[in-house]
Amino acid sequence: MSEWDLAGRVVELVARLGGADAQAEVTVSRGELALTRFANSAIHQNVAESAVEVRLRLHLGGRTATGVGSAVSADGLRALVERVVAATRYTPPDRGWPGLTPPTAMPASARWDAATAEAGPDERAALVRTFVDAAGGLETAGYCRTTYRSVAFANSAGHTAQGRTAEAAMDGIARAGGADGVARHCVDRLADLDGAGLGRHAAAKARAAVDPVELAPGHYPVVLEPAAVADLLQNLAWYGFNGKRYAERQSFAEPGTDQLDPAVTLVDDPLGATGLPFDLEGTPTGALTLVDAGTTLAVAHDRRSAAEQGTTSTGHAAPGSATFGPLPRNLRLVPSGRADAVETVGATTPPSGAVVDADTAALVSRMERGLLVSDLWYTRVLDPKSLVVTGLTRNGLWLVEDGQVTRAVRDLRFTESYPRALAPGGVLEVGRRAVRQPGRFDSVWWEAPSLRLASWNFTGGASG
Template identity: 80%
Template sequence: MDLAGRVVELVAGLAGPDAQAEVTVGRAELALTRFANSAIHQNVAESAVEVRLRLHVEGRTAAGSASTATADGLRTLVERVLVAARITPPDPAWPGLAPPAPVAPSAEWDAGIAYAEPADRAALVRAFVDAADGLTTAGYCRTAVRTAAFANSAGHAARGRTAEAAMDGIARAGGVDGTARHSVDRLADLDGAALGRRAAAKARAAADPVELPPGRYPVVLEPAAVADLLQNLAWYGFNGKRYAERQSFAVPGVAQLDPAVTLVDDPLRGAGLPFDLEGTPTRALTLVDAGTTRAVAHDRRSAAATGAESTGHAGVGSSTFGPVPHHLRLAPAGAANPTASTPTVSPYGAAADADTAALVSRMGRGLLVSDFWYTRVLEPKSLVITGLTRNGVWLVEDGRITRAVRDLRFTESYPRALGPGSVLEVGRRTARQPDGLDGVWWDAPSLRLASWNFTGGASG
């Protein structure tokens, strides 16, 4: 906190009392253990301090950062950003600084993550490898701790800290991969053996796949595939800048999705700081309530453009790409959902966890999809996405998983696939999926959808 305040004072001394500055000082302790061919091959750790400064002076705005906390380094940062501000074009859309506001205390972080050693991550990797029972494995286990302090020229100050652990691994059987991943707030909740068993079971169940013709199929999407839906909805649909530019499908107040869909962004649920890069307090934000769009994510700039208030979603690059909700949760089904019938045992039964298997048991003929990848936006406003399946697809007939299927390409509008009448069932449990960036996650149950548009098979 003192360091952020010192930078604000430097700005006042060098740029004058009318300059507006906001400063975030962050310290990151990141560690990663990677494994391939069922053996650890890399263990790295990083400890870094970053000072970010955004400055508005004489109607112009500039930003910069430095990885130093020395007096000379901080002065150089301020001087550099001040020079940049004076030569940039005027910024008439400058939204001003966040006023002083109470900020919630950070959740108590886990000592197991904060003080994790390479041996702790290695033990989780060993458990994953052993549980795969002879299959070739690869993946990573990471721990991340971040602390941050904020101050601005308006007298607002805040501090927070957060911790996250995650594991993502594959098991390979005959050239076919099965995967399992999980993100947690407590290291003790990361179960390497359970993840290894899951990945191995999926790999074995995906052997000898058949090819199916393209077309629309009913689907059950596992949490990893649903996480891709959440990620693209967050980046392109509930992004306040895209909404302001009329490039988002979101229309607050309109029932755009199925009543089974409730989406909440909640950074304080885990791995998020209690304030954003502009110092605005973060909170749980309901984006969709029982199918009705309620909000989009805003930073101060996109909020000013639409006559709204910031929702605490300013981040690195948000002024360019827009504010993105990074802790999105699709609420699982409640007790009102039908009681799951016991799925018929099949040779492929291990391909699905119990919650997913219950959804499969109520599907006539369709596909069970583990994961999506290489997804790309074809049409932003309707959010038409193309991509591929991976890590396991299975044919379902009369509620039974009967055959593994070769990977398929799809082209689908994500809002349409989740639209009114399209979501037949939501799983009762969520599985928090890690993102490629530490501290970002997508919390998703399995979904049973009326149809999904597959446009090509393995041969074209």
């Protein structure tokens, strides 16, 4: 039975078992995740997972309950509906219930690649081989993954939707003398992953990071590479442009205010890549400009958070969004700084032996003295309202003098307000080419060029 048929069957069961007043939303997702992991320059694991998930949200008698099941037999679907109907008797009254999405025209599904959806372990292994070989004998580790999802939605109001997505990603490091270099890329088609280019890039960074020097903490101008900028985007999404946090006054976002530098334009754009054309509530998705030339315009909403704010959903309902809030999941920092110039741009491969690509090198060349930062990790939010974050650099940190990378530097701890670092006057330059970085989950990604910032607050060494 197709996902479409399963969703319709559950809606029918709700009407039969819950009564005419029952309001149901059903999402049926058939997903496949395949992962090839490598360490010590050899593949050590191939895993593949294929599963069907039936998610039901039911509003009955003024109360709301949610259930998830994987049994798609007639008995399994009936058991899911009975369980959720019973659960509504024990949940507290839901006075903020926003109602169901009415029948709505859907945008076209994002492009998806059948070859990626059907890729086997041999194809991923071939990419891993090119990464390892290109590292020139350095120890390597990482993964190559492919994902595919087919999703159908139906609700009691008669609204239905369908979509499917496919994605591929590679994330690898190379190690030289205890120093690591990293290269990552997320694409719509497995054929667009350049394993050799990623391997050469990681190896060049690792070799250049050997024998780092100590550097005193302080405020330094920085060039952040795309992998580091991805952490900024992820935290801005979770804590800044989250409609629930905004309603709770726990977000820095103030729509209509010039909060960031005019060089900054942020767009959440699931259909610019492999996203679904609807969210968990059946609301159509599309490009949402959150910041345009420094001016905050919007935050992400699902139906509940939108109703509380007297506005409409932006199509950001997802599992758990009622708890932690609706989030942008496909956030792009636009290279040109203009929302009307959004386009997906592929990664560029640096010349052999180069620490950075030509686009990042151009930003470095215009920095008198500062630091080049490859990656940020172990970032933790200290103050959600001002989005003060602490974390560490990793996978390469270098001193820049007179526009040239001169010495590797030992990793540093930072404590920085991300909105402050991106505030007016803080962004000196935005790179021209964006690179999509894989998120922790499929269909989640962050896309950005390198950034040159006026100041970044380094507060200590990696040990404290």
